[in-house]
Amino acid sequence: MTRTPLISGNWKMNLNHFEAIQTVQKLHYLIPKGVLDNVEVSIHPPFTDIRSVQTLIESEDLDFALGAQHCHFEDSGAFTGEVSPAFLAKLNTQYVICGHSERREVFGETDEMVNAKVLAIMKYAMTPILCCGETLTEREAGKTESKVLGQIDAGLAGVTNEQIAALVIAYEPIWAIGTGKTATADDAQTVCAAIRMQVRKLTDDATADAVRIQYGGSVKGGNAPELMSQPDIDGALVGGASLDPDEFSRIIQFNG
Numbered sequence: 260m261t262r263t264p265l266i267s268g269n270w271k272m273n274l275n276h277f278e279a280i281q282t283v284q285k286l287h288y289l290i291p292k293g294v295l296d297n298v299e300v301s302i303h304p305p306f307t308d309i310r311s312v313q314t315l316i317e318s319e320d321l322d323f324a325l326g327a328q329h330c331h332f333e334d335s336g337a338f339t340g341e342v343s344p345a346f347l348a349k350l351n352t353q354y355v356i357c358g359h360s361e362r363r364e365v366f367g368e369t370d371e372m373v374n375a376k377v378l379a380i381m382k383y384a385m386t387p388i389l390c391c392g393e394t395l396t397e398r399e400a401g402k403t404e405s406k407v408l409g410q411i412d413a414g415l416a417g418v419t420n421e422q423i424a425a426l427v428i429a430y431e432p433i434w435a436i437g438t439g440k441t442a443t444a445d446d447a448q449t450v451c452a453a454i455r456m457q458v459r460k461l462t463d464d465a466t467a468d469a470v471r472i473q474y475g476g477s478v479k480g481g482n483a484p485e486l487m488s489q490p491d492i493d494g495a496l497v498g499g500a501s502l503d504p505d506e507f508s509r510i511i512q513f514n515g
């Protein structure tokens with residue numbers, strides 16, 4: 260089973276819509292022809308940039324997928340400040356991150372809300388990037404797998420095998436996010452393999468072999484090749500380094 264690697268840039272709350280256009284143009288310029296034939300790249304700007312980035316991608320026919328960082332699970336209604344998955348789909352958004360640890364920890368998203376988002380995103384034919392990951396305390400207490408696999412079970416409740424095969428899971432140890440600390444490639448591989456095994460238990464071999472699993476947490480140009488060479492790591496969810504087109508283009512070229 261060959262899984263096309265997916266490298267995703269999660270800009271978090273950075274870059275206004277002017278800066279977004281410059282960043283995406285520069286990134287595209289820095290990636291040699293042919294690289295994007297074998298690697299998929301998604302860009303996840305803040306909501307206020309999405310329309311601008313969509314227009315740029317479509318008018319210049321750039322080989323980037325448009326992504327969002329978050330959405331609500333309802334189609335519409337009295338949810339001040341929230342964004343409907345229907346609106347994202349209308350902008351040709353392809354990937355939506357859900358259950359990022361910052362959303363869970365800072366904004367109180369529960370496993371049940373994350374599951375509702377997974378289902379809502381797929382209802383609009385977009386692909387969820389379902390995030391999971393443990394805190395340092397949980398890791399030190401030997402609870403990494405129980406935490407992460409519990410998030411996977413909850414996040415995938417009610418999702419069909421066919422849908423699971425097409426979605427993306429991102430393993431992001433919370434202690435490695437924005438800290439400059441990366442899980443060793445071996446540690447990241449161990450958890451990603453456990454996630455794939457859990458998907459195998461929940462579904463079947465074909466589904467587990469198809470689902471793409473990203474690693475996230477201080478991914479840089481320097482550590483991307485080793486992380487990406489692991490058998491169960493099919494991509495990277497990149498925060499800080501995705502704001503710098505030079506560094507992000509190095510990650511995208513992890514293969515050479």
Ligand code: 13P
Pocket residue numbers: 269359431435436437438439475476477478496497498499500
């Ligand atoms: P950093 O790459 O800045 O550690 O962030 C990882 C992340 O949270 C991506 O979603």
